[in-house]
Amino acid sequence: MSVNIRNHGMKWIYxxxxxxPVQPVIANPNSQLNNQINRNISDAVNKxxxxxxxxxxxxxxxxxxxxxxxxxxxxxxxxxxxxxRGFNAGIADGLIGRKTRRAIRGFQKSNGIKVDGIxxxxxxxxxxx
Numbered sequence: 001m002s003v004n005i006r007n008h009g010m011k012w013i014y015x016x017x018x019x020x021p022v023q024p025v026i027a028n029p030n031s032q033l034n035n036q037i038n039r040n041i042s043d044a045v046n047k048x049x050x051x052x053x054x055x056x057x058x059x060x061x062x063x064x065x066x067x068x069x070x071x072x073x074x075x076x077x078x079x080x081x082x083x084x085r086g087f088n089a090g091i092a093d094g095l096i097g098r099k100t101r102r103a104i105r106g107f108q109k110s111n112g113i114k115v116d117g118i119x120x121x122x123x124x125x126x127x128x129x
Contacts (some may be wrong), residue, residue, distance in 0.1 A: 079091075082100070109124065
């Protein structure tokens with residue numbers, strides 16, 4: 001009789017182990033490899049971003065002037081660049097007219113710059129980048 005109880009008790013242990021939601025003790029080696037690859041990629045990306053930030057801090061930023069541009073050559077350059085970027089500045093004639101001001105305002109608005117329609121050295125540099 002004691003043998004039957006022992007076998008009967010072991011059967012319940014086996015059933016409990018089979019139905020248990022516990023993960024197996026041995027992990028899937030592919031998931032371990034994937035986790036390691038993801039950590040390595042993440043570390044490399046973070047290192048690269050950190051290096052770029054440090055490099056940007058080291059480089060002196062050019063002082064941009066809010067001086068108005070009056071040179072016809074510079075206005076012509078700005079008009080050409082505005083046209084290339086899809087802001088209709090009209091014919092690149094070196095004169096700031098209605099279309100050029102509208103194009104400047106459009107560029108300023110799309111780049112989060114104070115919208116005033118004035119062509120400055122700073123704005124020209126941003127167009128050139």
